[in-house]
Amino acid sequence: MIAFRVGLRTASRATFRTTSNTTRSRPFSNTPLEQARRYRPFDSPPQYPRITAEAADGGAQQQKWSRIAPVYRAQYIWRNYRGVVMTFGAGGVVFYVYNLEKVPVTNRRRFNIFSPEAEKEVAGSSNEYKQQLEEYRGKILPPNHQKVKIVTRVVNRLLPTTGGLAGDDWEINVIDAPEIQNAFVMPGGKVFVFTGILAICQNEDGVATVLGHEIAHNVAHHVAERISGQIWAYAFAFGVSLFFDWSGGLSNQIAQLLLSLPNSRTQEEEADHIGLLMMAEACYDPRQAVAFWERMAKAEKVTQLEFLSTHPSTYNRIDHIKQWLPQALDRYNEKDCSITSQYAKDFTGALGRQIQEAPDEFAAEFNSVTSSLMQTIRPFYTNLAVTTARFMNILPSPADATSGRKAG
Template sequence: MLWRLRAAQGAAARLARGIRGRQLQTYRRFGSDRQPIWQERWFQYTAGAAGTAGAVYVAVHTRESPTGRWQFISVTPEDEEREGQQAYRMIMQQYRSRILPRGSPADTLVRRVAQRLLEVAQTRGNWEVHVIDSPERNAFVLPGGKIFVFSGLLPVAMTEDGLATVLAHEIAHQQARHTGEKLSQARLLHLAYLFVALFVDSGAAQIGRSMTSLLLELPNSRRCEEEADQIGLQLMATACYDPAQAVALWERMRAAEGVSPPEFLNTHPSTESRIVNIRKWVPDAELKREAADCPSPGLLHDFARFGSGQDHYVR
């Protein structure tokens, strides 16, 4: 009986070794027969054709921005306005009960400054101004001409020149079509991520998303912000605001802000970088102000009321 048991154990051991051997052999044969997809000829042809078509598409939809920077925009102004309308409905739903009434001091101030800027900007849109009762130090303009200012910004802006700095910057985003630029970039990158996820690997697509955010999307967002600062400085100067006060505004912003992430991880330039750039652009903006034949500083208080009786551009 003992020898039979040992014989059975030996046969079972040989059978187990044989099975493991066949599994290992099958695994090695499977791994050696399949080459990576990027080495497949059909994939190389497909990727080459897609890359060529993408390059032509980008070239056709590339234009020069107001500052001479090349920007890729593949959407229409109507597309941008639709996005703006959607965002407008969401914001109104969120803040409707906190919007200051028409004719209140803060609303009148913001409306007056916006009116002067829009008279010289000549930017399309059905412009509306809303002041939100909130401590946030922020303002933004949606495509289609919807201006929102949080009341917490006003103490930091302090003067009409300071407020004009912020509003001119936001209006400049619309002049340069930065919303359309970001929408176009996002759509193009989405197609690229989809291609990689379908034909290569979903993990590679996720890595690509992180890399393009750090190396492409964030730097482009910072360039748009810098461009809006530059265009906005020219705009406020043409509207007879003092461009030198933009430096003072950002110095107050720097004193009021808390800890911010490193610039390369942010959508906006650091406040210090903005101050340096604005100081560099102020002399040209002052020439623009002189060319606009603006009144002397002593008359600015009266000039600030020019056009404020009739809101031709804002409501």
């Protein structure tokens, strides 16, 4: 009996020790719940899903939150401001569709909220024009200069091909700046041509290539389209900065890279297309546009990557112009321009080349003397032609015309 009691006491002590050791080895602070609370970062999303109102009412599914910051922000905005997002989205779509229009000639669909009058007021006002004149004061060539006359003649031939879409208040300014290879036309019709690009043009066909392109910007009202497109560029930049938490400068640069620059290159290609058709209709050889851009490619000192530029690369422009040449040549032949151009080339053969190589002052004086001489001898050769025709019995004499008798 005594041995039984001793054994029971020993077993009880062993059981107590085992239970005590087990309790000490797993304290309350080491439970999985406490570990999760201790090591979860304060600013991280909770480990458990948030309960929606439907789930709280006995409904159903729980919403999961993404650990990716931009997606998490999008989820937060959608779940808390869904009505506002849908209202602005639907309004933006309606606003965009309502202001879609077709570009003349090419029929490209584009977004534009400015009329030609508003475009001129914003980017081609008299104040803007005065600022340009003030910037180039002292370098503007006089109207009687030979280069100004060439540019004026080309503009006067191109304008009838615009159908009145390019403005009606035209003024021409040639800037004496050999280092600048550029030209532009302000909305409404203010033309600025730098002498540096005239050296690359070499002839009137080259000048027509440049001015046709610049006037085509006015025909298509690209300035209005560019200003209108800034609305979507700003909206895109705001969205990028909101979801990715980037600075405004970086988001604006991304918007320019993805939206503004591609649209600008599209406009430049479209101006090349419209300008090529315009110069063909004005009886300038459209094949000379390829020759001009080949000369421009040789003159370029720095070649910029196309996706970082507002203009397509020169080689891409040449390829596109070659694709449009059949259409331009059809229009060129419809106007019977080939016959007229051949007469002009024959007339400006040896004598024309001599005048072209002569100094501007001599060429102007030569043209003035030639014009005066033609006015002086015009009555003489007119009378000679009439007398010869009557002598050959082609025209009736004054007595025959009075009596009504026909010649021959």
